């Protein structure tokens with residue numbers, strides 16, 4: 001069709017003027033305008049640029065308000081709703097306005113859902129494309145593809161239902177389109193066929209009726225070859241808009257009637273509409289070639305159309321629409337400002353009351369959360385210094401020394417002798433490093449388990465994962481270094497008297513602590529089982545063990561044999577297997593206690609005060625060794641592992657959880673915290689309303705300026721055509737004739753009419769309504 005249009009415009013006489021009562025220059029083809037190349041002039045004349053800008057801003061405002069759930073008093077910027085009988089030419093008119101073919105055509109009720117079409121004028125771009133925001137298909141440059149998608153969406157409504165009131169949201173971006181919102185609706189049907197539901201006719205009527213309510217502007221499409229008296233579109237529009245203030249008649253197929261008839265219809269005598277009728281021809285060129293009059297300049301060639309200032313052509317239609325829309329918006333501007341101001345004040349109030357005006361965004365929340373974690377980490381690193389790490393390792397090694405007293409008296413002595421190698425054999429570097437790594441990870445885990453990270457499971461996983469990765473990359477090196485540093489201690493351990501003394505005290509305290517805990521465990525066991533029962537069971541286990549140790553010497557006359565022949569004590573038999581376990585535990589504890597006490601006594605003797613008697617008090621020697629191992633290990637663990645980790649962790653945290661995330665991911669992150677969601681929503685709402693208010697201030701300023709430059713008279717485009725009806729909703733000009741407010745500043749939140757500054761944080765006492773102390777721009781209505 002683009003080609004056809006090119007041909008069309010090529011055929012057009014150079015002096016071609018659209019005829020219209022506004023006298024504006026326009027095309028006369030009636031068909032879609034030809035696409036322009038890069039750098040081509042804008043789609044409309046310069047004197048419309050300010051209107052276009054205004055509408056664009058208002059549409060932006062409307063879209064913003066939609067996203068903030070502006071419920072209290074929805075800002076309804078009017079859409080242009082196209083209604084008409086089936087095949088009256090609705091789709092063709094819409095396509096002509098857009099300048100592209102993209103609507104489904106066919107005889108089988110192809111428009112089954114309302115198509116809400118937003119045209120976005122993009123003056124500085126040569127790109128033309130459509131988008132279905134709800135489908136997430138991205139930019140679609142091929143308009144055939146758009147048509148196909150629309151067809152699919154429409155035909156997805158089953159034949160049995162025929163129509164659905166779920167709208168299709170389509171946006172078209174182009175330098176060739178004005179900023180408009182249009183709605184294509186299923187055509188009125190006269191008679192329904194057998195496959196259609198009986199209620200279809202009224203269903204379509206109801207659907208259309210919903211869309212043609214105020215403030216929408218009705219484009220009542222009637223074919224020139226059908227008597228206007230039978231026009232469903234005019235009937236419906238008359239019901240919704242009895243005065244015809246927001247109904248524009250569009251007479252399609254002007255080529256199919258005699259010029260005399262066409263002129264008669266456009267003169268608008270029989271069914272007058274305030275906004276009048278525009279005649280168009282939207283027939284595809286191929287079909288137009290078969291007309292008696294093959295010229296695209298159809299109207300021009302019929303002098304009859306020149307006689308009266310009639311509205312003809314698609315450009316005239318577009319311009320008329322823009323002017324109507326704009327007037328309507330300006331008339332309602334004051335209401336819009338009021339509604340936004342009220343919402344904004346309330347939102348600010350809520351934000352102050354609930355969140356003390358604390359600014360927040362997803363980004364700031366994410367940053368704060370990371371900062372909290374970093375602070376906690378910093379605290380931990382100061383707590384986890386050299387002394388603490390050394391102590392950790394030393395304690396672990398000392399526990400190993402204590403493990404030697406495993407309760408088997410026959411073995412402990414031998415074990416103790418081998419303990420030096422137990423502490424110094426290779427692997428001690430690994431244990432020590434692993435111990436520190438485990439402690440570190442354990443602490444990290446509890447840091448990220450605290451609020452606010454407790455709300456962010458994914459982020460928690462990321463932190464633990466990258467921490468482990470960072471540790472893993474340095475772990476082997478650290479282990480190796482620690483092993484190397486411990487090697488000399490396998491052969492020679494020198495210690496001073498002071499070190500010996502300190503180790504001896506530590507041994508005494510460790511043994512005492514161990515004795516305490518062992519004694520406590522034994523007492524608990526006794527309390528649990530009962531002294532007598534435990535003693536019986538212990539005796540039984542001992543006998544059994546003795547016998548099992550010497551099976552060959554089993555003597556049928558032995559004490560055990562005699563015992564086994566006797567009935568088992570009732571107290572033992574009742575809970576046999578579990579009781580035996582307890583008895584074994586008791587035996588172990590008793591032996592351990594005995595050994596520990598014995599070793600404590602040995603350590604305390606005078607001979608153990610000096611290291612010359614290492615042999616009789618090996619525990620003290622092992623404690624000095626543990627201290628030395630810990631001392632050497634800590635240096636390398638710190639240098640090889642911790643210093644680097646402590647330095648990198650906060651940076652890695654920022655990289656992974658802030659800079660590495662896109663806006664949406666940060667937003668998702670913040671919304672994982674249920675306590676933040678409401679605050680974020682409110683802050684977002686406030687920011688958007690402030691942005692809207694700022695735009696409104698700009699618009700009102702422009703309008704007032706315009707009014708000052710063109711005071712009152714008929715030349716004022718802003719007041720054109722409006723007389724006071726006093727109801728404030730479309731019948732009177734709303735702007736008080738006062739001096740224009742100062743130009744909007746970027747941070748201004750002045751009320752555009754009163755010029756009152758924002759004192760929202762302290763300007764009213766909330767009681768569900770404004771106080772009357774001057775902050776509210778108008779008295780309540």
Ligand SMILES: Nc1nc2c(ncn2[C@@H]2O[C@H](COP(=O)(O)OP(=O)(O)OP(=O)(O)O)[C@@H](O)[C@H]2O)c(=O)[nH]1
Nearest residue numbers: 086087088089090091092111187252253281282283
């Ligand atoms: N001669 C002539 N035919 C036209 C004109 N405009 C549209 N048509 C033809 O009329 C038929 C119906 O046009 P559409 O634009 O599909 O009408 P519609 O009202 O959208 O139809 P439905 O969606 O089915 O209700 C098509 O074959 C068009 O080519 C015109 O100005 N002149």
